[in-house]
Amino acid sequence: ELAGRPDIKVFAGCDVPLKRPLITAEHVHGKTGLDGPKMAEPTMALQSQHAVDFIIDTLRTAPVKSVTLCPLGPLTNIATAFLKAPDIIERVAEIVLMGGAYFEVGNITPTAEFNIYVDPEAADIVFKSGASLVVMPLDVTHKALTTKARIKAFRALGRPAATMVAEWTDFFERFDMEKYGSEGAPLHDPCVIAYLIRPSLFEGRLINVEVETGSSLTLGMTVADWWGVSGRPVNALFMGNLDATAFYALLVERIGTI
Numbered sequence: 001e002l003a004g005r006p007d008i009k010v011f012a013g014c015d016v017p018l019k020r021p022l023i024t025a026e027h028v029h030g031k032t033g034l035d036g037p038k039m040a041e042p043t044m045a046l047q048s049q050h051a052v053d054f055i056i057d058t059l060r061t062a063p064v065k066s067v068t069l070c071p072l073g074p075l076t077n078i079a080t081a082f083l084k085a086p087d088i089i090e091r092v093a094e095i096v097l098m099g100g101a102y103f104e105v106g107n108i109t110p111t112a113e114f115n116i117y118v119d120p121e122a123a124d125i126v127f128k129s130g131a132s133l134v135v136m137p138l139d140v141t142h143k144a145l146t147t148k149a150r151i152k153a154f155r156a157l158g159r160p161a162a163t164m165v166a167e168w169t170d171f172f173e174r175f176d177m178e179k180y181g182s183e184g185a186p187l188h189d190p191c192v193i194a195y196l197i198r199p200s201l202f203e204g205r206l207i208n209v210e211v212e213t214g215s216s217l218t219l220g221m222t223v224a225d226w227w228g229v230s231g232r233p234v235n236a237l238f239m240g241n242l243d244a245t246a247f248y249a250l251l252v253e254r255i256g257t258i
Contacts, residue, residue, distance in 0.1 A: 012053030017119035079122035100222030117220030146184035
């Protein structure tokens with residue numbers, strides 16, 4: 001609604017992980033998950049169909065390798081869809097996801113990134129599914145830091161969505177600045193869409209990535225075989241770098257059209 005696109009339908013999905021209690025990030029994003037600016041209550045109704053069934057129905061009616069999935073959170077819905085209807089996997093062109101970490105280590109435990117840690121079993125299913133994966137880990141998203149100048153550029157657009165983005169970043173960057181001593185906060189999720197628009201902004205490597213589901217010390221860790229020492233088959237394009245200046249220029253350009 002904020003973007004002026006009430007035509008885009010919203011489907012509610014799974015509200016708990018496959019096997020574990022739900023973990024949230026209120027300490028970063030507040031109780032609503034979008035704390036900071038005051039937002040009007042939504043007027044759009046949720047669709048009655050479950051998101052998992054919507055994924056299945058959408059993929060089953062699509063040609064082989066024609067649909068790109070862009071998960072920005074835990075992978076529970078996609079994993080559940082793959083378990084329920086494994087025939088849909090061949091319809092997926094690629095899955096471009098935000099999740100994981102390797103050289104940058106974890107942000108919810110010493111070794112795990114939040115999205116993967118919340119539902120490691122779901123992540124394990126997706127990473128072993130055979131679908132083509134592009135992974136935006138903390139290694140790359142932590143190079144997309146907000147700065148005062150970058151937030152000012154959003155606010156200078158003078159449009160409702162841009163102002164909201166500026167206020168959101170004002171709110172949540174305080175966590176990273178206080179905890180990590182960084183000059184701003186990483187914009188994790190926009191990296192996924194930026195890659196789809198302009199993949200040349202990113203650099204990565206085709207490697208094997210597997211998810212730890214058993215260890216109490218490293219649960220949810222994305223074990224990235226960056227140097228190919230394991231001999232395990234390649235299953236992901238794992239990103240490691242981006243052009244942050246060009247990334248923010250693209251973000252300002254696109255948000256300025258809303």
